[in-house]
Amino acid sequence: MVALLLVLLWWLQGLRRQTQLALGPDAMRLQAQLLQGLQALDVRLQQLERSSQSTQMTVAKSEGALDRVTQHVQTQLAQTQQDALAARREQAVALASFREEVAQLALRLTGDSQQARAALAQSSAEQAVHVQQRFEALAETTRGTLDSLKGDIQHQLTHMSTNMGAALKDQLGSNGEQLRHQFAVLQDAVSQQLAALTQGQQTTAEQLRATLNERLATIQSDNALKLDEMRRTVDEKLHATLEQRLGESFKLVSDRLEQVHKGLGEMQTLAGSVGDLKRVMTNVKSRGTWGELQLGSIIDNVLTPEQYARNVKTVPDSDELVEFAIRLPGRNDDQPVWLPIDAKYPVEHYQRLQDAQDSADRVGIVAAGNAFExxxxxxxxxxxxxxVAPPHTTDFAVMYLPSEGLFAEVLRRPGLVEALQNEHRIVITGPANLAAMLSSLQMGFKTLAIEKRSSEVWGVLGQVKTEFGKFGEVVEATRKSIDAAARKFDQVGVRTRAIQRHLRNVQELPNEAGQEQPLFPATSPGGDQSASEDEE
Known part of the structure; x- marks a missing residue:
């Protein structure tokens, strides 16, 4: 196209020189108009060239867009692979979502390609139509310009000579024919170039579409293969993981069910125990029995069985039996003085008082407190x-409350403990201070036992003193006997030494009869007596 433009410019320059030589000054205006037309034609050709370049750039951009789309697809594929690797622990929902995304991406790419091809075809058609219209307008303008130039030249040549007019008319006619012919040739060349350009663009678009279809088919096949591989891998891992997790879950559930079953058994046992305790605490007789058992346990831990008794009739000529009574020494050892201890558990009024305090009912608190007191x-x-019946008992008795809360509430009531001690001679105790009081009584019992046994100790010491005197006499007699025996032993030693002196000069005599002779011959009774006297 550039060569064609150069040839056209060269031809126009030659035509301009011929016209200048033939026409002179009047032809300069025609030349100027022709130059303007040529410049307009040059501008249009430049616009056509720029349009062609823009079309080529559009094609290049389409190819770049295709490359970017391909890269985007590859990037999306890589990202999808990474997402698939990261989503191995997910289930079939993630795979379905991924398939939908890939399908949507393929549809989007197909739509974009179709839109690009349609836009390219539309742009090419519009460019061709626009160029055709511009060339037609240029031809019309040129023809109008030539007609106007022809009229002007004819009008001017009328005033000139007829020969010059005829020659100029002939020359202008030939020039017009040549110009129309050249413009027709130029129009045909431009049309052919536009047709070739359009054909090339269509061919390029077809090739681009074929390449895009091939790449999309390749991408789809690769995606299908990779998706199948990923699906198999994910299915295998999901199956293995699911089996492992299900096994662990069933084991954990079994362990938890066993623990729950065990806990339910313990809860049932605890519920039974709580129910038994509730029945005990709601029954008046059971509460009394429980208080008696607690009181008996405390007394058994502190005192010995000889220091207290159960179910004692402390008042003569009365059938009332106290639960426990402490045996205290009286004036006569055969008749002890009893300290009565009775367990009471008035829990109903105490519970009403606690409920009123929890609900912050001031009227209820006052009423329940008065009822409790x-x-x-x-x-x-x-x-x-x-x-209580002195002198058979002490002048006071002990009321045992088996709950520390109940005992604390009694102590909290102003003046209640003092009133009970002064009016009824009753001492209130709880589990803690009852043990302390019994320990104090135990120490008193030990002190009294020591005082009671002190006279016996003095009697035993007197007997020991008497026996020790007799023992001294026996020891003295024994000493004298031992001294006499010592003197006897001294005499025996003297006789032994005398005999040894006599035996030093005596030799051993032969035994004639083969019998041993006694060392000392038998002596008469008188001789024995003399010997015994010598020994003495």
Whole structure:
């Protein structure tokens, strides 16, 4: 196309020189108009060249877009592979989502390719139509310009000579024919170039579409293969992981069920125990029995069986039996003085008081507190009337409350403990201070036992003193006997030494009869007596 433009410019320059030589000054205006037309034609050709370049750039951009799309697909594929590797622990939902994304991406790429091809074809068609329209307009403009130039030249040549007019008319006619012919040739060449360019663009678009289809098919096949491989890998790993997790889960569930079963058994046992305790605490007789057992346990741990008794009739001519009584020494050892201890557990009023305090009911607290205090006073009055009878008992009795909370509530009531001691001679105790009181009584018992046994100790010491005097006399007699025996032993030693002196000069005599002779012959009774006297 550039060569064609150069040839056209060269031809136009030659035509301009011929016209200048033939026409002179009047032809300069025609030359200027022709130059303007040529410049306009040059500008249009430049625009056509730029349009062709823009078309080529569009094709290049399409190829770049295809490359970018391919790279994007590859990037998406790599990202998809990474996502698939990262999502191995996911299940079939992730695979379905991934397949949908790949399908949407393929559809999007196909749509983009179709849109690019359609846009390229539309742009090429529009460019061809636009060039055709511009060339037609240029031809019309040129023809109009030539016609106007022809009229002007004819009008000017009218005033000139007829010969010059005819020659100029002939020359202009030939020039017009040549110009129209050249413009027709130029139009044909431009049309051919545009047709070739359009054909080339269509061919390029077809090749681009074929290449894009091949690449998309390759990508789809690769994606299908990789997706199948990934699906098999994920299925295998999911199957193995699922079996392992299910095994662990079933084992864990079995262990937990066993623990739950064991816990339910323990809870049932605990519920039974709580139910038994509730039945015990709700039954008045059971509460009393529980208080008696607790009181008996404390007394058994502190005192000996000889120091207390159970179910004692402390008041003569009365059938009332106190639960426990401490045996205290009286004026007569055969008749002890009893200290009555009775267990009471008025829990109903105490529970009502606790409920009122929890609900912050001031009226209920006052009413329940008064009822609780009245019940304590009534129990103290019963104990004093039934079990206290001096001098058979002490002038006071002990009320045992088996709950520290109950005992603390009694102590918290202002003046209640002092009133019970002064009016009814009743001492209130709980589990802790009862053990302390019994320990104090135990120490008193030990001190009393020591005082009681002191006279016996003095009698035993007197007997020991008498026997020790007799023992001294026996020891003195024994000493004298030992001294006499010592003198006898001294005399025996003297006689032994005398005999040894006599035996030093005596030789051994032969035994004639083969019998041994006695060392000392038998002596008469008188001789024995003399010998014994010598020994003495």
């Amino acid at each position: 009245t019940s304590i006073r009534g129990e103290a009055r019963k104990i004093a009337s039934k079990y």
